[in-house]
Amino acid sequence: xxxxxxxxxxxxxxxxxxxxxxxxxxxxxxxxxxxxxxxxxxxxxxxxxxxxxxxxxxxxxxxxxxxxxxxxxxxxxxxxxxxxxxxxxxxxxxxxxxxxxxxxxxxxxxxxxxxxxxxxxxxxxxxxxxxxxxxxxxxxxxxxxxxxxxxxxxxxxxxxxxxxxxxxxxxxxxxxxxxxxxxxxxxxxxxxxxxxxxxxxxxxxxxxxxxxxxxxxxxxxxxxxxxxxxxxxxxxxxxxxxxxxxxxxxxxxxxxxxxxxxxxxxxxxxxxxxxxxxxxxxxxxxxxxxxxxxxxxxxxxxxxxxxxxxxxxxxxxxxxxxxxxxxxxxxxxxxxxxxxxxxxxxxxxxxxxxxxxxxxxxxxxxxxxxxxxxxxxxxxxxxxxxxxxxxxxxxxxxxxxxxxxxxxxxxxxxxxxxxxxxxxxxxxxxxxxxxxxxxxxxxxxxxxxxxxxxxxxxxxxxxxxxxxxxxxxxxxxxxxxxxxxxxxxxxxxxxxxxxxxxxxxxxxxxxxxxxxxxxxxx
Numbered sequence: 462x463x464x465x466x467x468x469x470x471x472x473x474x475x476x477x478x479x480x481x482x483x484x485x486x487x488x489x490x491x492x493x494x495x496x497x498x499x500x501x502x503x504x505x506x507x508x509x510x511x512x513x514x515x516x517x518x519x520x521x522x523x524x525x526x527x528x529x530x531x532x533x534x535x536x537x538x539x540x541x542x543x544x545x546x547x548x549x550x551x552x553x554x555x556x557x558x559x560x561x562x563x564x565x566x567x568x569x570x571x572x573x574x575x576x577x578x579x580x581x582x583x584x585x586x587x588x589x590x591x592x593x594x595x596x597x598x599x600x601x602x603x604x605x606x607x608x609x610x611x612x613x614x615x616x617x618x619x620x621x622x623x624x625x626x627x628x629x630x631x632x633x634x635x636x637x638x639x640x641x642x643x644x645x646x647x648x649x650x651x652x653x654x655x656x657x658x659x660x661x662x663x664x665x666x667x668x669x670x671x672x673x674x675x676x677x678x679x680x681x682x683x684x685x686x687x688x689x690x691x692x693x694x695x696x697x698x699x700x701x702x703x704x705x706x707x708x709x710x711x712x713x714x715x716x717x718x719x720x721x722x723x724x725x726x727x728x729x730x731x732x733x734x735x736x737x738x739x740x741x742x743x744x745x746x747x748x749x750x751x752x753x754x755x756x757x758x759x760x761x762x763x764x765x766x767x768x769x770x771x772x773x774x775x776x777x778x779x780x781x782x783x784x785x786x787x788x789x790x791x792x793x794x795x796x797x798x799x800x801x802x803x804x805x806x807x808x809x810x811x812x813x814x815x816x817x818x819x820x821x822x823x824x825x826x827x828x829x830x831x832x833x834x835x836x837x838x839x840x841x842x843x844x845x846x847x848x849x850x851x852x853x854x855x856x857x858x859x860x861x862x863x864x865x866x867x868x869x870x871x872x873x874x875x876x877x878x879x880x881x882x883x884x885x886x887x888x889x890x891x892x893x894x895x896x897x898x899x900x901x902x903x904x905x906x907x908x909x910x911x912x913x914x915x916x917x918x919x920x921x922x923x924x925x926x927x928x929x930x931x932x933x934x935x936x937x938x939x940x941x942x943x944x945x946x947x948x949x950x951x952x953x954x955x956x957x958x959x960x961x962x963x964x965x966x967x968x969x970x971x972x973x974x975x976x977x978x979x980x981x982x983x
Contacts, residue, residue: 466538469917470526471910473706474498474519474544474623476564477730481522482910483530486538486923488934490906494525501561506568506596506823509561512550515623516630523692534695540684541677541917542631543703543909544623546641547597549606551617551670556629559617565597568823570605571832577604582661584749589655591743591753591762592644595826600645600662607667620670628702631692632682635672640704640755642674649753649762650740677701678757678919678927701917708754708763709912711735714879714903715935716763717756719928722874726862728892729880732771734827734865735763736873744870750828751868757916758927766827766865771858772882774818774836775802778854782847806855806887809848812952815839816850816857817964824971828868831968833975839963855888859895859953860960866896873898875942879908894949895957899942903935 468491473480479498483491496518500510519542527533547565552558563569577583578594587593594601603620606613619635629635639652646662648655652674659668681699689696703709707727708716716725717737724736735754738744740762743753752765779798786793816838819825824832838853866872876898882888883902893900905911915930924930 465535468530468533468536468538469914469923470523470537470540471907471912471914471917472519472522472540472542472627473709473907473909473913474515474542474627475706475909476500476545476566479515479518479522480907480910481519481526482907482914483526483533484911484914486918488911490911492526492529493907493910494522494529496522496525500564500566506571508564508566508568510564511561512552512558512626515562516627519627519630520688520691523694527693534693537694537698538923539681539699539701539917539921540694541701541703541913542624542627543706543709543913544627546622546705546707547599548622549599549602550621550623550626551613551619552621552626552629552635553616553618556633556635560613562623562626563602566823567602568596568832570596570601573605573608574601577601577662580661582657585657586661587749588745589648589658590644590646591649591745591751593748593750593752593830595830596823596832597826598645599641600658600664603664603667603670604662607663614667614670617670619672621672622705624703624705625672628700631684631688631700633685634682636675636702637672638702638704639674639676640708642671644752644754646671649743649755652755675702676757677703677916681917681920699917699921701913701920703913703916704757705754706909707733707735707765708756710879710909711763711912712756712915713905713908713911713935715877715901715939717758717761718931718936720875723877724866724873724875724898725877725879726892727880728771728858728878728882730771730773732768732858732862732865733765734767734862735765736866736869737761737763746828746868748829748868750826750830757919764869766868768818768861768865769823769826770818770821771861772880774816774820774854774857775882777820778851802851802885803887805848805851809852811852811949812856812956813849814841814845814853815956815960815963816853817960817967818854818857818861828865831971833971835971835974837967855891856895856953856956858888859891860957862892863895863953863957864961872896876900877939878902879905889943890946890949893943893945895953897945897950897954899944901942902940904938904940905935
């Protein structure tokens with residue numbers, strides 16, 4: 462490291478925001494800059510994003526960070542990049558985009574997913590990748606392109622993910638990381654591509670599109686002169702390719718600190734529920750769902766289940782209150798309504814209603830996959846009022862979280878929370894009681910960027926191992942454990958079987974409603 466280089470930068474290119482964050486070598490956050498991310502929705506479930514615009518926004522975030530931190534270029538020892546997972550970012554000749562990226566939100570591959578899920582090779586693919594098939598994934602999307610738009614693939618030279626595209630622009634190197642490579646096309650035990658997985662997707666012909674796999678804790682590439690000009694940083698600065706954003710966020714929030722029984726949930730617009738296990742202890746469920754996402758730690762993998770919608774359900778419930786108030790000429794901001802949630806929860810009784818939090822129009826993907834799944838209440842009577850409905854929505858998030866962890870094996874004994882919802886003590890209490898786990902919250906503000914920066918810190922030798930980096934960057938920021946309320950635990954233990962029975966029994970109704978909405982019903 463050059464003299465005076467005392468900062469590591471983490472880039473987190475999320476679905477909503479692209480962030481650039483500066484940390485000291487010991488993990489203290491110094492400053493952050495962000496640029497809103499934008500994507501476009503089209504017919505047939507298309508959700509796309511221009512590649513060039515994404516790179517321009519990333520470069521702008523780094524330039525803005527330079528305005529907040531004096532001598533940023535000279536002080537930067539290394540930078541690392543992570544980003545939204547899944548999706549398909551095709552590049553062709555001269556590293557130019559072939560088309561707009563298909564994001565993880567894109568649902569066009571649904572017919573192909575149904576076809577592949579019924580194929581003879583699906584179980585072998587699942588056992589190799591540890592990951593269930595869904596429309597979010599690059600494998601499904603490439604298979605759909607091969608069937609419906611082979612000209613796209615014919616013009617492509619590499620199929621990248623979001624962070625891979627940014628890494629290409631930063632370094633000129635086409636590559637992907639072990640986490641996205643293995644849960645889409647590989648074997649999570651060997652951290653390499655798998656013939657069984659690739660062939661089950663019908664992509665043997667297109668294997669040439671898969672880029673080399675490199676681990677950003679071991680290999681860096683220098684920032685190019687052109688990227689230096691666009692970002693304001695110094696040419697030659699080491700750049701580390703991070704793992705996918707889900708596992709970077711979990712790493713920064715404490716998913717793996719060595720203790721048994723620990724899990725980590727990110728409760729934001731979506732819900733991501735993870736536990737770190739050794740590869741040989743990974744639990745492959747019978748339903749063939751979830752993700753196996755590698756950690757940048759030898760032999761360790763996160764077992765993951767993801768809810769398509771988490772706080773989006775709460776946003777929906779609060780929008781009902783806002784609409785009613787607006788009809789009376791009363792303007793209430795989202796912040797006003799969020800500030801009332803604690804009071805509404807306090808004046809409602811627990812475990813009186815069931816709510817299945819499948820508010821996303823894409824249905825659900827964890828711990829079951831059903832694009833027609835929809836949200837709904839069970840148990841309503843005329844005595845129930847808005848606070849009761851709101852509590853049921855919050856409890857539905859807890860039930861969905863428990864459903865996900867139950868699909869991974871034993872429930873956790875300690876739950877580490879990150880995401881906006883972690884700031885609410887009442888919501889933390891519901892999640893703790895729903896899983897029976899004590900809860901800890903990290904004071905780390907930008908966990909995803911921190912996880913990526915930790916990889917760069919190890920890569921440049923600031924720490925001898927990721928374990929040593931975790932001890933300084935993560936452990937000291939974990940808050941005191943909050944034990945679950947024993948009476949709430951008992952109430953939710955009795956509620957969960959009804960939650961499961963209802964969501965299994967509702968499947969035919971969801972399917973029938975889905976047929977009517979698409980015009981397929983008689």
